[in-house]
Amino acid sequence: xxxxxxxxxxxxxxxxxxxxxxxxxxxxxxxxxxxxxxxxxxxxxxxxxxxxxxxxxxxxxxxxxxxxxxxxxxxxxxxxxxxxxxxxxxxxxxxxxxxxxxxxxxxxxxxxxxxxxxxxxxxxxxxxxxxxxxxxxxxxxxxxxxxxxxxxxxxxxxxxxxxxxxxxxxxxxxxxxxxxxxxxxxxxxxxxxxxxxxxxxxxxxxxxxxxxxxxxxxxxxxxxxxxxxxxxx
Amino acid sequence: xxxxxxxxxxxxxxxxxxxxxxxxxxxxxxxxxxxxxxxxxxxxxxxxxxxxxxxxxxxxxxxxxxxxxxxxxxxxxxxxxxxxxxxxxxxxxxxxxxxxxxxxxxxxxxxxxxxxxxxxxxxxxxxxxxxxxxxxxxxxxxxxxxxxxxxxxxxxxxxxxxxxxxxxxxxxxxxxxxxxxxxxxxxxxxxxxxxxxxxxxxxxxxxxxxxxxxxxxxxxxxxxxxxxxxxxx
Numbered sequence: 231x232x233x234x235x236x237x238x239x240x241x242x243x244x245x246x247x248x249x250x251x252x253x254x255x256x257x258x259x260x261x262x263x264x265x266x267x268x269x270x271x272x273x274x275x276x277x278x279x280x281x282x283x284x285x286x287x288x289x290x291x292x293x294x295x296x297x298x299x300x301x302x303x304x305x306x307x308x309x310x311x312x313x314x315x316x317x318x319x320x321x322x323x324x325x326x327x328x329x330x331x332x333x334x335x336x337x338x339x340x341x342x343x344x345x346x347x348x349x350x351x352x353x354x355x356x357x358x359x360x361x362x363x364x365x366x367x368x369x370x371x372x373x374x375x376x377x378x379x380x381x382x383x384x385x386x387x388x389x390x391x392x393x394x395x396x397x398x399x400x401x402x403x404x405x406x407x408x409x410x411x412x413x414x415x416x417x418x419x420x421x422x423x424x425x426x427x428x429x430x431x432x433x434x435x436x437x438x439x440x441x442x443x444x445x446x447x448x449x450x451x452x453x454x455x456x457x458x459x460x461x462x463x
Numbered sequence: 464x465x466x467x468x469x470x471x472x473x474x475x476x477x478x479x480x481x482x483x484x485x486x487x488x489x490x491x492x493x494x495x496x497x498x499x500x501x502x503x504x505x506x507x508x509x510x511x512x513x514x515x516x517x518x519x520x521x522x523x524x525x526x527x528x529x530x531x532x533x534x535x536x537x538x539x540x541x542x543x544x545x546x547x548x549x550x551x552x553x554x555x556x557x558x559x560x561x562x563x564x565x566x567x568x569x570x571x572x573x574x575x576x577x578x579x580x581x582x583x584x585x586x587x588x589x590x591x592x593x594x595x596x597x598x599x600x601x602x603x604x605x606x607x608x609x610x611x612x613x614x615x616x617x618x619x620x621x622x623x624x625x626x627x628x629x630x631x632x633x634x635x636x637x638x639x640x641x642x643x644x645x646x647x648x649x650x651x652x653x654x655x656x657x658x659x660x661x662x663x664x665x666x667x668x669x670x671x672x673x674x675x676x677x678x679x680x681x682x683x684x685x686x687x688x689x690x691x692x693x694x695x696x
Contacts (some may be wrong), residue, residue, distance in 0.1 A: 290685035301551060308541045318534060321554060404648065411644045415637065421651070422658075452523035 242307045249299055249320050250375045256292040256327045257371040261364050263289065263334035264430060268360035271341040271423065272353055279345070282338035289331035296324045312444060319440040323374060326433040330367065333426040333433075340426070344419035350406060356420065359395045359427040362388060366434035373441040385438035386450070392431040399424040475540045482532055482553050483608045489525040489560045490604040494597050496522065496567035497663060501593035504574040504656065505586055512578070515571035522564035529557045545677060552673040556607060559666040563600065566659040566666075573659070577652035583639060589653065592628045592660040595621060599667035606674040618671035619683070625664040632657040 263285050270278035300321045303309060309317055366385050373382035403417040439451050496518050503511035533554045536542065542550055599618050606615035636650040672684050 287685075294685065301547070304537065304551065305543065305547055310538060314534070314538055318537065318554060321551060322558060325555060325558065404651070407640070407647050408644055411641055411647075414640050414644075414647070418637070418651075418654070425655075452520075452527065 242303075242309065242313070245299075245303055245307065246309075246313060246316060249296070249303065249317070252292065252296050252299065253320060253323060253327070254371055254375060256289060256296060256324070257367060259285075259289050259292065260327050260330040260334065261367050263331055264337070264360060264364055264367075264427075267334045267337035267341065268357060268423075268427075270338060271344065272357055274345055274349070276342065276345060279338040279341045282334055286331055286335045289328065293324060293328040293331075297321065300324065315444045319374065319444055323371075323437050323440055326436050330430050330433050333430050336426045337423050340419045340423045344416055344423075347413075347416045350403070350413045350416045350420065353420075355395050355399045355402075356424055356427065359392055359399075359424060359431075362392050362395070363427050363430040363434065366392075366431050367437070370434045370437035370441065373438055374444070377441065377445045379442055379445045382438040382441040382445075386435055389431050389435050392428050396424045396428040475536075475542065475546070478532075478536055478540065479542075479546060479549060482529070482536065482550070485525065485529050485532065486553060486556060486560070487604055487608060489522060489529060489557070490600060492518075492522050492525065493560050493563040493567065494600050496564055497570070497593060497597055497600075497660075500567045500570035500574065501590060501656075501660075503571060504577065505590055507578055507582070509575065509578060512571040512574045515567055519564055519568045522561065526557060526561040526564075530554065533557065548677045548680075552607065552677055555673055556604075556670050559669050563663050563666050566663050569659045570656050573652045573656050577649055577656075580646075580649045583636070583646045583649045583653065586653075588628050588632050588635075589657055589660065592625055592632075592657060592664075595625050595628070596660050596663040596667065599625075599664050600670070603667045603670035603674065606671055607677070610674065610678045612675055612678045615671040615674040615678075619668055622664050622668050625661050629657045629661040 263282055266278055266285070267282045269275065270282060300317050303317050304314075366388050369381050370385045372378065373385065400421055403421055407414050407417045436451075442450050496515055499511055499518070500515045502508065503515060533550050536550050537547075599621050602614050603618045605611065606618065633654055636654055640647050640650045669684075675683050
């Protein structure tokens with residue numbers, strides 16, 4: 231199968247493009263879920279939070295479809311070298327996207343809890359975290375699809391700002407809780423939401439690392455891990 | 464490559480066995496990290512928590528090795544049917560195990576924070592959660608290696624008890640914080656630890672689902688998702 235006929239090869243190229251397209255659709259859906267979940271929090275919009283809960287099903291459907299698509303590509307086309315890397319990375323990226331969809335649901339669930347109480351404070355850092363995480367996700371997918379290493383590296387660089395904001399959210403809410411225990415429940419919901427957003431960034435980072443691996447063969451995972459905090463995932 | 468010579472076939476079988484062995488080694492390492500992290504919490508043992516932080520590097524090394532092993536199996540052996548499923552599942556299980564290792568580190572980090580303050584309460588539910596999660600992990604891996612569907616199904620059944628304990632831990636600690644804000648920080652650490660343990664159970668569930676998929680071709684993921692809470696992962 232290493233020496234495929236032109237027709238088979240063109241078919242394979244089409245299949246690979248189709249795989250990338252489906253992953254882009256899934257990433258778009260996951261990003262929209264994250265956006266809507268945080269919007270429902272900011273706007274105190276119950277109905278929107280409920281829509282996010284319902285919106286997970288199409289993403290899960292895509293997860294199964296893409297997994298099967300990758301499997302069929304491996305079984306029937308037996309891709310080699312870079313093409314094989316693209317498909318195997320597709321399997322992993324598909325899992326990352328599915329998790330991101332789950333986190334959007336977790337955020338919507340925490341939002342429904344949060345809305346049962348008066349607001350703690352105007353929300354500034356959490357919407358910023360959401361914006362950063364969504365941008366990372368979008369760029370990571372584009373880096374994979376276009377095999378754009380510079381863009382993938384940019385995604386990796388942005389992960390620190392997300393961790394920093396998460397720590398800031400935590401410290402601020404902790405001080406609120408300590409000075410006024412009546413805001414404890416709401417503060418806990420916001421702390422959990424900030425952690426879900428941080429983990430969405432971690433999954434975007436995974437995707438960017440896969441993109442770098444495909445292009446360079448260079449494995450940037452677990453790089454300089456000594457002395458650094460492990461990514462929470 | 465569908466009609467492999469006996470020698471190549473035997474070689475492939477050996478490679479597949481070796482892949483499973485390496486995944487078992489990695490799962491054993493991840494389980495030991497989880498056990499040690501929770502032990503450091505229970506025994507208030509700083510040194511042990513620090514050892515867990517250092518103990519992540521060998522797991523990350525195995526993650527890279529196994530990923531490369533799967534890739535080489537796909538590239539050079541072009542496995543078919545069930546064998547292909549075993550290798551593709553190996554890629555996913557490898558990711559799950561690496562995450563479980565990260566959660567052990569997250570638990571050790573939260574433990575180091577927790578130990579800066581007096582204990583909130585005797586720990587009962589969290590060690591129980593750890594025991595359940597470790598058992599799920601062990602059995603999920605064995606189900607994959609032995610292609611044992613009944614064992615995999617048992618793992619899936621145990622996930623609910625973990626979710627239940629997580630909710631119980633949350634409610635109890637929330638009531639502590641509300642009645643005595645001086646225990647807020649310690650309580651937050653324990654809440655986060657219980658969530659890490661719940662997610663370890665989720666990853667064990669993923670592994671069990673892969674085991675079922677290999678044997679039955681039946682995809683039990685996203686089963687009955689309507690109306691159910693999404694697994695936090």
